[in-house]
Amino acid sequence: xxxxxxxxxxxxxxxxxxxxxxxxxxxxxxxxxxxxxxxxxxxxxxxxxxxxxxxxxxxxxxxxxxxxxxxxxxxxxxxxxxxxxxxxxxxxxxxxxxxxxxxxxxxxxxxxxxxxxxxxxxxxxxxxxx
DNA sequence: ATTCTAACA
DNA sequence: TGTTAGTA
Numbered sequence: 774x775x776x777x778x779x780x781x782x783x784x785x786x787x788x789x790x791x792x793x794x795x796x797x798x799x800x801x802x803x804x805x806x807x808x809x810x811x812x813x814x815x816x817x818x819x820x821x822x823x824x825x826x827x828x829x830x831x832x833x834x835x836x837x838x839x840x841x842x843x844x845x846x847x848x849x850x851x852x853x854x855x856x857x858x859x860x861x862x863x864x865x866x867x868x869x870x871x872x873x874x875x876x877x878x879x880x881x882x883x884x885x886x887x888x889x890x891x892x893x894x895x896x897x898x899x900x901x902x903x
Numbered sequence: 904a905t906t907c908t909a910a911c912a
Numbered sequence: 913t914g915t916t917a918g919t920a
Contacts, residue, residue, distance in 0.1 A: 799913065817907050
């Protein structure tokens with residue numbers, strides 16, 4: 774058997790990850806500058822491992838769901854510490870996000886009704902006039 | 904060719 | 913975050 778090689782092929786260059794996830798290398802460096810990623814270094818060059826790749830996936834998913842990098846950072850930080858607290862934080866953030874989206878949806882519906890009303894009144898005026 | 908930092912948009 | 917400049 775091949776006893777666990779210290780470090781196998783779970784190495785990635787910044788350009789590889791950028792290509793794989795359709796983001797810029799600049800974005801990846803930006804996430805690192807915000808503390809969301811902490812790749813190893815060989816000199817000044819970043820070496821990403823599976824762990825970093827997994828975190829990047831979580832970062833992108835979080836962004837897609839509308840969370841801020843701060844939210845995502847707070848969440849990721851708890852992975853190594855309180856797994857339980859991490860779940861609680863996630864639940865709170867999801868509720869918060871859901872509440873905001875529902876509020877925005879209500880506002881949007883109100884605005885849509887208002888615009889339809891205006892359109893309706895405008896059409897009625899045209900008919901009376903014409 | 905590839906990455907890095909820094910600075911400006 | 914995008915882009916650009918000057919490197920290692």
